[in-house]
Every structure is written in structure tokens, then in C-alpha cells.
Amino acid sequence: MRSAAxxxxxxxPVITVEHLRKAYGATVAVDDVSFSVxxxxxxxxxxxxxxxxxxxxxxxxxxxxxxxxxxxxLGLEPRQDREELHERLGVQLQQGALPPKLRxxxxxxxxxxxxxxxxDAARLLERLGLEAKRGSYWRALSGGQKQRxxxxxxxxxxxxVAVLDELTTGLDPEARRETxxxxxxxxxxxxxxxxxxxxxxxxxxxxxxxxxxxxxxxIAIGKPAQLAGQAATAKRVRLRAxxxxxxxxxxxxxxxxxxxxxxxxxxxxxxxxxxxxxVLALDRAGLVAEDVRTETGNLEDAFLALTSRAGQSSAGxxxxxxxxxxxxx
Amino acid sequence: MTAAAIRHRRRRARALWLLVTTxxxxxxxxxxxxxxxxxxxxxxxxxxxxIPALSRPKEQxxxxxxxxxxxxxxxxxxxxxxxxxxxxxxxxxxxxHGVLRRMWTTPVAPSFLLAAQLALNLALAAxxxxxxxxxxxxxxGLVLPADxxxxxxxxxxxxxxxxxxxxxxxxxxxxxxxxxxxGLALFYPLAFFAGVYFPLTVIGSSLVNQISEALPSGxxxxxxxxxxxxxxxxxxxxxxxxxxxxxxxxxxxxxxxWDVEQVRKRHxxxxxxxxxxxxxxxxISHALTRTVIVSGSPSAEQIxxxxxxxxxxxxxVQPGRKMKRSLLGDEPAGPDYIMVKGGLTGFWRAEVHIVxxxxxxxxxxxxxxxxxxxxxxxxxxxxxxxxxxxx
Numbered sequence: 001m002r003s004a005a006x007x008x009x010x011x012x013p014v015i016t017v018e019h020l021r022k023a024y025g026a027t028v029a030v031d032d033v034s035f036s037v038x039x040x041x042x043x044x045x046x047x048x049x050x051x052x053x054x055x056x057x058x059x060x061x062x063x064x065x066x067x068x069x070x071x072x073x074l075g076l077e078p079r080q081d082r083e084e085l086h087e088r089l090g091v092q093l094q095q096g097a098l099p100p101k102l103r104x105x106x107x108x109x110x111x112x113x114x115x116x117x118x119x120d121a122a123r124l125l126e127r128l129g130l131e132a133k134r135g136s137y138w139r140a141l142s143g144g145q146k147q148r149x150x151x152x153x154x155x156x157x158x159x160x161v162a163v164l165d166e167l168t169t170g171l172d173p174e175a176r177r178e179t180x181x182x183x184x185x186x187x188x189x190x191x192x193x194x195x196x197x198x199x200x201x202x203x204x205x206x207x208x209x210x211x212x213x214x215x216x217x218x219i220a221i222g223k224p225a226q227l228a229g230q231a232a233t234a235k236r237v238r239l240r241a242x243x244x245x246x247x248x249x250x251x252x253x254x255x256x257x258x259x260x261x262x263x264x265x266x267x268x269x270x271x272x273x274x275x276x277x278x279v280l281a282l283d284r285a286g287l288v289a290e291d292v293r294t295e296t297g298n299l300e301d302a303f304l305a306l307t308s309r310a311g312q313s314s315a316g317x318x319x320x321x322x323x324x325x326x327x328x329x
Numbered sequence: 330m331t332a333a334a335i336r337h338r339r340r341r342a343r344a345l346w347l348l349v350t351t352x353x354x355x356x357x358x359x360x361x362x363x364x365x366x367x368x369x370x371x372x373x374x375x376x377x378x379x380i381p382a383l384s385r386p387k388e389q390x391x392x393x394x395x396x397x398x399x400x401x402x403x404x405x406x407x408x409x410x411x412x413x414x415x416x417x418x419x420x421x422x423x424x425x426h427g428v429l430r431r432m433w434t435t436p437v438a439p440s441f442l443l444a445a446q447l448a449l450n451l452a453l454a455a456x457x458x459x460x461x462x463x464x465x466x467x468x469x470g471l472v473l474p475a476d477x478x479x480x481x482x483x484x485x486x487x488x489x490x491x492x493x494x495x496x497x498x499x500x501x502x503x504x505x506x507x508x509x510x511x512g513l514a515l516f517y518p519l520a521f522f523a524g525v526y527f528p529l530t531v532i533g534s535s536l537v538n539q540i541s542e543a544l545p546s547g548x549x550x551x552x553x554x555x556x557x558x559x560x561x562x563x564x565x566x567x568x569x570x571x572x573x574x575x576x577x578x579x580x581x582x583x584x585x586x587w588d589v590e591q592v593r594k595r596h597x598x599x600x601x602x603x604x605x606x607x608x609x610x611x612x613i614s615h616a617l618t619r620t621v622i623v624s625g626s627p628s629a630e631q632i633x634x635x636x637x638x639x640x641x642x643x644x645x646v647q648p649g650r651k652m653k654r655s656l657l658g659d660e661p662a663g664p665d666y667i668m669v670k671g672g673l674t675g676f677w678r679a680e681v682h683i684v685x686x687x688x689x690x691x692x693x694x695x696x697x698x699x700x701x702x703x704x705x706x707x708x709x710x711x712x713x714x715x716x717x718x719x720x
Contacts, residue, residue, distance in 0.1 A: 024594075061434055062433075062434075063430065063433060063434070063588070082438075083436045083438075084436075086434060086435050086436045087436045089434075090434075091434035093427065093430055093431060095427050096427040096428070096430055096431040097426035097427050097428060098426075098428060098431075099355050099428065100359075101355055101358040101359055102351070102355060106351060106354070109347070110347055110348065110351050111435065113340070113343055113344040113347045114435040114436055114437045115435070115436060116337065116340060116436070154434075157435070157436070
């Protein structure tokens with residue numbers, strides 16, 4: 001399914017965010033964040049709760065005014081061109097309720113009237129599996145159904161771009177998987193999607209590219225597999241601690257970038273053929289490498305590795321700007 | 330205008346109409362506004378109309394019946410319920426639950442929803458007024474205003490002032506609960522001056538009349554009452570209503586925020602401003618403080634005993650307590666402080682602070698709660714008692 005998106009990845013970006021900054025009083029929610037979203041992709045904005053994801057997409061949606069920096073969506077300025085932008089950008093916000101006694105069908109019909117070229121309400125409800133719930137009140141819907149109706153309202157204007165904020169939070173596993181299939185289907189119909197999430201598996205499964213945000217800063221951007229791979233190629237090898245002398249030997253190696261203690265073990269991060277290099281170096285020093293294991297990376301590892309790096313030394317990844325974007329295929 | 334622009338306008342008009350009808354359906358499904366705004370005043374009209382004694386002209390009501398005097402009040406009851414309770418509660422709820430935020434993310438602005446709510450409540454108000462006039466004239470022989478223009482102007486300006494005030498409530502209230510609280514706090518006194526509890530003419534006090542004329546509901550009552558008597562409403566009443574309409578509308582437009590976070594942010598700013606405002610309060614209370622120089626150095630117990638013996642027994646003397654900065658609270662303090670409280674609520678009270686200097690002992694008597702009444706009431710009595718007993 002991902003190949004479908006990549007075919008449309010060329011051409012000008014649909015969203016550009018440059019040096020975005022937003023503070024609430026003394027708290028800096030978003031600090032110098034820059035990225036761009038390509039047409040037809042699912043772009044994940046990934047981070048812990050309170051990392052600044054929602055503020056970022058609220059600036060994109062025109063709900064908040066950035067303190068500094070520039071946001072362009074489909075070439076429009078979100079605040080100034082509010083009306084035109086929202087004809088073409090659908091937004092599903094976190095915690096956006098509807099009047100409790102509004103019926104599903106009425107909500108869709110009402111929101112359809114806001115747009116110049118609305119989608120067919122009946123077909124949209126059918127696609128989202130809500131056609132049987134047409135006559136139900138909002139308050140009578142389950143969490144998953146409310147979420148699907150929210151998606152329906154974000155898509156009712158046939159937008160070119162859809163922003164979906166935390167849409168699977170609070171859903172049971174089956175409802176989550178159904179929602180994922182739905183999102184992939186929406187992307188395949190040609191809609192660019194910005195997906196805000198704090199679930200790694202969701203981002204890994206759905207997103208064509210992700211931006212990792214931590215403490216308001218962008219710490220990495222790229223394909224999920226590449227980011228996970230970065231954690232793997234910036235390989236991590238775990239072994240029984242070889243003692244003070246052994247650690248010194250390892251630290252001196254040009255391939256090794258970091259040595260960390262984890263209980264009785266150490267984790268050595270670096271690049272190249274790390275296992276061989278470590279074993280040989282310890283052997284030369286008359287030491288034995290015990291319990292050597294390589295750690296395979298997934299997005300979660302990448303995230304943890306990158307955020308802990310940013311946390312330990314703010315002069316590290318954060319100040320160096322976002323990790324290099326891979327060249328386009 | 331291009332054809333596309335006209336189509337665009339038509340679609341916007343359709344969106345607004347759909348919003349109004351949807352809001353109307355919602356109002357029908359949760360009919361609190363309908364019950365209290367329309368049914369209750371109509372029911373009161375029927376009850377009062379059915380009592381023959383209330384339809385007889387009375388000298389104390391200026392030669393008209395209680396029923397005739399009460400019809401403008403019932404019209405105002407319709408307006409008060411819909412403007413101060415129904416409208417702000419709905420709008421604050423929509424903001425609290427993110428409905429306005431969701432509207433913001435569509436091409437039509439949240440102001441469409443606000444306009445729809447306003448239109449619906451104004452339509453309900455018109456229906457309520459029509460219901461009262463219709464039932465009153467049809468069933469109980471109510472004489473309708475001869476000057477239709479003057480009456481219509483009175484109703485429109487009354488609705489303008491009260492609904493603009495309701496929008497101010499919706500603007501500052503972050504949640505439905507707060508909106509209800511502020512709405513009720515405004516509703517009860519304004520309903521009083523509209524004559525809901527009893528006709529204000531029976532008080533016959535010029536002070537009450539002056540206050541009433543300056544308030545939106547009092548001025549509205551005067552204007553409506555005059556139209557029912559066949560006169561054109563006075564320029565003062567209409568001027569007051571028009572003034573309130575303008576002031577409250579400007580305030581509501583300036584204060585209204587779509588996002589609950591923005592409202593909370595403004596509340597934080599307001600709290601900071603309120604702290605700055607307590608400074609004049611402290612100054613006033615300082616200016617009203619009186620110092621009594623006493624001979625010798627009496628102990629706190631002695632002073633307490635003297636006070637208990639000399640102030641009227643309805644006052645409570647509490648040694649070792651002082652006033653808090655808030656209006657009603659008090660807190661434990663050192664032995665140099667004595668509180669004297671009067672009244673059921675302790676709202677009229679004074680604090681005695683014993684200051685022992687090298688030149689002798691002085692007692693500072695500070696009024697608290699309501700500083701003015703406390704100054705001329707309890708604080709004055711405490712000061713005199715101390716003066717007589719100790720200086």
C-alpha cells in the first residue's frame with residue numbers, strides 16, 4: 001500500500017513548517033520545528049504526551065497563532081486564508097464533541113452544508129461503517145463510533161489534506177486496527193494525511209514518514225523503517241561488562257560512539273561491523289567478550305534512543321537539527 | 330458579483346439555515362429553554378388571568394389591575410430566561426465540549442453557530458412574547474398597546490440589552506456550570522427589578538426607582554409598561570436600553586473566545602488584575618481605620634473583657650483572630666488581635682489590633698467585611714467602647 005503513496009511523493013510539498021515556535025507563558029510547547037509533508041503520504045507526528053504534537057498541528061490548522069516561524073498549507077497561510085484553507089483541509093481534533101442529542105445523519109448533513117464540494121454523505125457513512133447508526137444520537141455512540149464519525153466530519157468536505165489527532169487513543173485493539181485500515185484506505189484515495197500519535201506501532205504500521213518530536217523539538221524525521229534502521233545501524237551491541245579496562249579499550253575504538261551501563265551489562269553503540277570489532281579489540285587486550293547480543297531496532301528503540309540522546313545533552317541531536325532526511329528514491 | 334460568488338453566498342445562507350433548524354431540533358429534544366422561557370411565563374399568565382381579583386383596577390397600582398401591570402413583567406421573564414440562562418449555557422457548553430473548535434476547522438466560522446443560537450433564542454423570545462399577547466388578549470381581555478411602533482421598539486431594545494448581556498456571560502464563562510452560575514446571579518436581581526417577585530410600585534421608594542431605571546430590566550419594564558398604558562415609552566428608558574445594548578455588544582465581541590483554553594488564559598490574567606484591584610480595597614480599609622490611644626498597657630484579656638461588657642450583646646468578641654484578605658474569612662492570629670463580629674453572617678465586623686509602642690499602647694480599630702457599614706456600625710461602637718473604658 002505504501003508504494004501507492006510514494007508514486008505521488010514528487011512535486012511541491014503540501015505542508016511546509018519552518019522554524020515554528022509557540023510558547024504558553026513560560027512553557028515552550030514547540031521550539032524551532034521545521035518539516036514538510038509531501039502530497040499523498042501519511043505523515044506521522046510522533047511523540048510522548050505533551051511533546052508539542054497537538055500544538056504543532058493546531059498551528060497547521062489555524063487554531064493557534066505561532067509566536068514565530070512560518071506555516072504554509074497548500075500554499076495558504078492558515079490564519080489569513082482560513083476559509084479557503086478549510087475547504088481543502090479536513091481536521092479531526094482531539095476531544096471534539098458534538099451536541100449529545102445530535103443524530104449521526106444530521107451531523108454529517110449539517111457539516112456537508114459547510115463545504116462547497118461536499119462528499120456524498122450516505123456513501124461516506126457507509127465507508128466508515130456508520131450507515132446503521134444514522135439515526136443514533138451522538139451520546140449513544142461507542143468510543144470507536146464517535147471517532148469514526150469525527151473522521152467522517154473531517155472528510156465530508158473532500159479535503160486534499162486531513163489532519164487526524166490521536167484518533168485511536170482510547171479505542172480497543174480491534175477498533176484500532178479497523179481505524180488503521182480506514183486511514184490507509186483514505187490515503188489510497190489520494191488524501192494526504194497528517195497523523196498525530198503517541199503510539200509507535202501505529203506510526204510504524206501506517207506512516208510513510210514520521211517526525212519525532214520531544215519536548216517541543218524535532219529530533220528526527222524519515223521513514224519509520226529508516227529511523228528504526230538508524231537505531232539498528234547506529235548499532236547497539238549488548239554484552240557482559242568487561243570491566244574498567246575493557247570499557248576503556250572499547251571507548252577508544254573509532255567505531256564506537258557510546259558505552260552505557262545496563263545492570264550487569266553494557267550496551268555499546270556505534271557503526272560498522274560492531275560485533276567483530278568489539279570481540280577482536282577485547283581479545284587483543286586479553287579479555288573475553290561474554291553474552292554478546294546485537295539489538296535489533298524498531299521505531300520504539302529509535303524513539304527512545306533519540307529522545308534519551310536529546311535529553312542527556314541538549315547540544316546533541318537537538319542542536320544539530322533534525323536527522324538528515326534520506327535522499328528521495 | 331460573479332456567479333461563483335453568488336453560489337458561494339447561497340451555500341453559506343443554506344449552512345446558516347441548516348444550523349438554525351438543527352439548533353431548533355436540539356432545543357426541542359432538550360426543552361429546558363422552552364419550558365422555562367415559554368411555558369412557564371405563559372402558565373403564570375393563565376394563573377394570574379384566571380383570578381378575578383387580580384383583574385380589578387387598584388389604586389395602589391396607579392388605577393390599573395395587577396394583571397395588566399404583570400404582563401410587561403412576564404414578557405421580560407421570557408427575555409430574561411432565554412438571554413441570561415438558555416443562550417449562555419448553550420454557548421459555553423459548545424465551547425467547553427469543543428463544538429466551537431470543530432466549527433473553526435470548517436470553512437464556516439464558529440460565529441455561524443453563535444448566530445444560529447442567537448437567532449433561535451430570539452425566535453423563541455418572539456414566540457414567547459406573541460404567546461403572552463395572544464393568550465392575554467384572547468382569553469383575558471388584555472388591552473394590547475395602541476402604539477405598535479413604541480411597543481415593538483421597547484421589545485427590540487429590551488431584547489437587545491438583555492441578549493447582549495447574555496453574550497457577555499457566554500464570553501467570560503469557560504464552562505456550562507460557570508455560565509449557569511453567572512447567569513443566575515444576574516437573573517435573580519434583574520428579575521426583581523422587572524417586577525417578577527412583586528410590582529416595584531408597591532415599594533414606593535425613590536431610591537429603588539432610581540436604581541430600577543438605571544438597570545436594563547427596570548428600564549425595559551418602564552418602556553413596556555408605558556406602551557401598555559397607551560403612551561410612547563420615555564426617551565430615558567429607551568436611551569438606557571440602547572446604551573446597554575451597545576456597551577454589552579462591544580464587550581461581548583471583545584471578550585468572546587472560541588477556545589476554552591483561551592478563556593482560561595484570560596481568567597488567569599483577570600486574577601492577576603484582581604490582585605492589583607485589592608490594593609485600593611486595602612487603602613480604603615486603611616483610611617477607615619481609627620486609632621484609640623489608651624492609658625497604661627492593658628492586657629489582651631482585659632480589652633476583651635471590656636469589649637464584651639460594653640458592645641451590644643449581638644456582637645461576638647473573638648480574641649486571637651484576625652481578618653483574612655478575602656471578604657468574609659477570618660483566621661487565627663496572635664494575642665494582639667481581637668475580632669468583633671455582628672450580624673448573622675459576620676459581614677459587619679471590626680478587628681482590633683493592639684499596638685504596643687515605646688510611647689504607650691494604642692488600639693487600631695479596622696472595619697471589615699463591608700467596610701462602609703462596618704465603619705458606621707460595629708467599628709464605631711467598638712471604638713467608642715474602647716475609648717470610654719481605657720483612655
